[in-house]
Amino acid sequence: xxxxxxxxxxxxxxxxxxxxxxxxxxxxxxxxxxxxxxxxxxxxxxxxxxxxxxxxxxxxxxxxxxxxxxxxxxxxxxxxxxxxxxxxxxxxxxxxxxxxxxxxxxxxxxxxxxxxxxxxxxxxxxxxxxxxxxxxxxxxxxxxxxxxxxxxxxxxxxxxxxxxxxxxxxxxxxxxxxxxxxxxxxxxxxxxxxxxxxxxxxxxxxxxxxxxxxxxxxxxxxxxxxxxxxxxxxxxxxxxxxxxxxxxxxxxxxxxxxxxxxxxxxxxxxxxxxxxxxxxxxxxxxxxxxxxxxxxxxxxxxxxxxxxxxxxxxxxxxxxxx
Amino acid sequence: xxxxxxxxxxxxxxxxxxxxxxxxxxxxxxxxxxxxxxxxxxxxxxxxxxxxxxxxxxxxxxxxxxxxxxxxxxxxxxxxxxxxxxxxxxxxxxxxxxxxxxxxxxxxxxxxxxxxxxxxxxxxxxxxxxxxxxxxxxxxxxxxxxxxxxxxxxxxxxxxxxxxxxxxxxxxxxxxxxxxxxxxxxxxxxxxxxxxxxxxxxxxxxxxxxxxxxxxxxxxxxxxxxxxxxxxxxxxxxxxxxxxxxxxxxxxxxxxxxxxxxxxxxxxxxxxxxxxxxxxxxxxxxxxxxxxxxxxxxxxxxxxxxxxxxxxxxxxxxxxxxxxxx
Numbered sequence: 001x002x003x004x005x006x007x008x009x010x011x012x013x014x015x016x017x018x019x020x021x022x023x024x025x026x027x028x029x030x031x032x033x034x035x036x037x038x039x040x041x042x043x044x045x046x047x048x049x050x051x052x053x054x055x056x057x058x059x060x061x062x063x064x065x066x067x068x069x070x071x072x073x074x075x076x077x078x079x080x081x082x083x084x085x086x087x088x089x090x091x092x093x094x095x096x097x098x099x100x101x102x103x104x105x106x107x108x109x110x111x112x113x114x115x116x117x118x119x120x121x122x123x124x125x126x127x128x129x130x131x132x133x134x135x136x137x138x139x140x141x142x143x144x145x146x147x148x149x150x151x152x153x154x155x156x157x158x159x160x161x162x163x164x165x166x167x168x169x170x171x172x173x174x175x176x177x178x179x180x181x182x183x184x185x186x187x188x189x190x191x192x193x194x195x196x197x198x199x200x201x202x203x204x205x206x207x208x209x210x211x212x213x214x215x216x217x218x219x220x221x222x223x224x225x226x227x228x229x230x231x232x233x234x235x236x237x238x239x240x241x242x243x244x245x246x247x248x249x250x251x252x253x254x255x256x257x258x259x260x261x262x263x264x265x266x267x268x269x270x271x272x273x274x275x276x277x278x279x280x281x282x283x284x285x286x287x288x289x290x291x292x293x294x295x296x297x298x299x300x301x302x303x304x305x306x307x308x309x310x311x312x313x314x315x316x317x318x319x320x321x322x
Numbered sequence: 323x324x325x326x327x328x329x330x331x332x333x334x335x336x337x338x339x340x341x342x343x344x345x346x347x348x349x350x351x352x353x354x355x356x357x358x359x360x361x362x363x364x365x366x367x368x369x370x371x372x373x374x375x376x377x378x379x380x381x382x383x384x385x386x387x388x389x390x391x392x393x394x395x396x397x398x399x400x401x402x403x404x405x406x407x408x409x410x411x412x413x414x415x416x417x418x419x420x421x422x423x424x425x426x427x428x429x430x431x432x433x434x435x436x437x438x439x440x441x442x443x444x445x446x447x448x449x450x451x452x453x454x455x456x457x458x459x460x461x462x463x464x465x466x467x468x469x470x471x472x473x474x475x476x477x478x479x480x481x482x483x484x485x486x487x488x489x490x491x492x493x494x495x496x497x498x499x500x501x502x503x504x505x506x507x508x509x510x511x512x513x514x515x516x517x518x519x520x521x522x523x524x525x526x527x528x529x530x531x532x533x534x535x536x537x538x539x540x541x542x543x544x545x546x547x548x549x550x551x552x553x554x555x556x557x558x559x560x561x562x563x564x565x566x567x568x569x570x571x572x573x574x575x576x577x578x579x580x581x582x583x584x585x586x587x588x589x590x591x592x593x594x595x596x597x598x599x600x601x602x603x604x605x606x607x608x609x610x611x612x613x614x615x616x617x618x619x620x621x622x623x624x625x626x627x628x629x630x631x632x633x634x635x636x637x638x639x640x641x642x643x644x645x646x647x648x
Contacts, residue, residue, distance in 0.1 A: 217424065218419060218421060218424035218425045219424060219425055219426055219427040219428070221380065221419070221425075222419060222425045222426065222427075222488075222491075223427070224380060224411065225378055225380055225411055225412060225416075225417045225419075226411060226412030226416070226439045226442065226443075226491065226495065227408055227409065227410075227411035227412035227413060227442055227443075228412070228438060228439070228442055229442070232438070236438075237427050237430070240429045240430070241427070241428070241429055244429075314429060315428070315429055316428075316429065316431075316475040316477070316478075317428060317475070317477050
C-alpha cells in the first residue's frame with residue numbers, strides 16, 4: 001500500500017509539473033502573439049509619430065522586426081529558453097538584469113503579505129468559529145468585512161499618514177538603503193500591512209465558515225467522544241480539514257496580490273515588478289513589458305504549483321485523482 | 323444479583339425545535355449488568371441513539387432539558403461537572419458510531435487517530451508503545467497486515483474495514499461500557515455478518531458491558547444477553563433476550579418480532595408478505611397522556627388511556643403494559 005501511495009503521489013506531482021510548464025509556454029505564445037497582433041508595430045509604437053522614417057527603419061532592424069514571422073517566433077523562444085529577455089531599447093540594458101534588480105522587492109512584499117495574512121487570518125478564523133454568535137465573533141465579522149472592502153492603496157495612504165507622518169514611528173518612502181537589511185525590513189512593515197490587511201479579513205472569514213462546517217462533521221464528534229482535548233480537536237483534527245478550501249483561495253490570492261502590489265509600490269515609492277510594468281506601459285517599452293509580464297506569470301503559476309502540492313500533502317484523497 | 327454497572331432512572335431529554343419542544347426521552351429506566359451485552363431495539367425515532375449520546379453527554383446545542391439519574395459504578399454522571407466528565411469519554415465509556423464512512427477523519431491516517439486516542443487514555447504511553455498497541459488491536463479486530471494499514475487513510479479502506487477500525491479504537495481505551503450505535507446498519511449484509519461475528523468473538527476477551535443499539539431484533543437475539551425494547555422515547559419491555567423473544571409480553575415487542583424476516587412464514591398471515599406495524603412512531607413534539615403505543619396497538623382498550631410505567635414481573639422481566647402484568 002505504501003508503494004502504491006508513493007506511485008500515486010509521483011504521478012500526481014508529474015502531472016502538475018507538466019500542466020505548469022504548459023501554462024508557461026502558453027503565456028509565452030500569447031506574449032509573442034501580442035507583438036504581432038498589436039496595431040502598427042512595436043517600434044513605431046515605441047518611437048512615436050515624431051521619429052524619422054530612416055531612424056524607424058534602423059530601429060526595426062535592430063529589434064529584428066523586419067524578419068519573417070517564423071524567424072521572429074523561433075528567435076523569441078530561443079532567447080527566452082536561455083533566459084534572454086532582450087534589450088531595453090531606451091537604456092540599452094539587458095531586460096533580465098532590470099527584472100532581477102526589482103524582483104526581490106516584489107517577491108518579498110507579495111509573499112510577506114500572504115504570510116502575514118495566513119499567520120493572522122487562520123487563528124482569527126478559528127477564534128470566531130469556536131465562539132459563533134458571541135460578541136467577539138461579531139466584532140471579527142465587522143472588522144473583516146471592513147478591511148476587505150477598503151482598497152489596499154487607501155490603507156497604504158492611511159498607514160503612511162498615521163505611522164509615518166503623525167506618529168513618526170516608521171520611515172515614509174523608499175525600500176531602504178542597499179545592503180542595510182535592518183533598514184529594508186523596517187521599510188517593509190507598512191507596505192506588507194497595507195497589502196495584506198484585506199486578505200487577513202478574507203482568510204479569517206473563509207477559515208471561520210469552513211471551520212464551522214467541519215466542526216459539525218461526524219469525525220469531530222468521534223474525536224470528542226474519545227475525549228481528545230478541545231485544542232487538539234480544533235487545531236489538529238478540524239483545522240487540517242478546514243485549510244483545504246483556504247489553500248485553494250491562496251493560490252488565486254497570489255495573483256491578486258501581485259496585481260495589488262503595483263499600487264502599494266507606487267504609494268510607498270518602492271521598486272518592484274508592478275512598477276516596472278507600469279513604467280514599461282507608459283513608455284511603450286515592449287521588451288521590458290514582455291519580460292516583466294512573463295516573470296509575473298511564472299511567479300503565479302509556480303505558486304499555484306506549490307499550492308497544489310501542499311493540497312495533496314494535506315488531503316490524501318487528492319493524490320489518487322492525478 | 324450483583325449491582326448493575328449502569329443504572330438509568332427517569333431520564334428525560336427535551337430539545338427545542340422549530341415546531342416546539344420535543345420530548346425525545348420520556349423517563350427511561352434501564353439497568354446494564356457488568357459484563358452483559360444489552361441490546362436496545364426500536365424503530366427509527368424511538369430515541370435509541372439519543373440515549374447513547376446522553377450517556378456520553380455529547381448532545382447538540384438545542385437541548386433544553388437533560389434530567390434524571392445515570393449512575394455508573396457509584397458515580398452520578400449527570401451531576402458531574404463537564405471538566406470531570408471529560409475523562410469518562412473515551413475512558414470508561416467508548417462509542418462506536420453508526421456510519422463508519424464519516425466517523426473517521428479523512429485527512430489523518432488511521433494510525434495517527436488510534437495513537438492519539440490511546441495516548442489520551444493512557445498518558446504514560448509513548449508514541450511507539452501506543453502504535454504497538456494500536457497495531458495489535460487492528461490485528462485483533464481482524465485487519466490483515468495491521469502494520470501497513472496503520473499508514474492508510476480512511477478512503478483507502480472499505481466500510482467494513484473502517485468499522486473494524488472504529489471497534490479497534492473503542493477497545494483500545496479498555497472501556498467499562500461500550501456503546502455501539504447501530505454499528506452494522508450502514509454496511510451491506512455480508513459485511514454486517516462479519517462485524518456481528520467480530521462482536522460475538524469479543525465476549526472471549528472483552529470484560530466490559532456492551533450497549534448494542536439496533537433496529538433489528540433478530541441481530542439482538544443472536545448477540546445479546548438482555549434486550550431493552552424502546553418505543554416513543556420510553557422503555558416498553560426489558561428482560562433476558564431468550565425469554566423476551568420466546569414470550570413477548572408487550573404488544574409492541576410482539577409486533578416487532580412478527581416483522582422479523584426469519585419468522586415471516588410462521589408468524590405472518592400466510593400470504594408470504596412481510597408484516598408491518600400500521601401507523602407512525604409518535605411525534606416527540608406531541609405530549610401523550612396514556613400508553614405511547616396505544617394509537618397503533620391492535621389490542622388497545624379504555625385502560626390504555628392511563629399512563630403505563632414499567633412494572634417488574636415475578637420472573638424479573640419488566641413490561642409497561644397493564645395487560646401483561648395483570
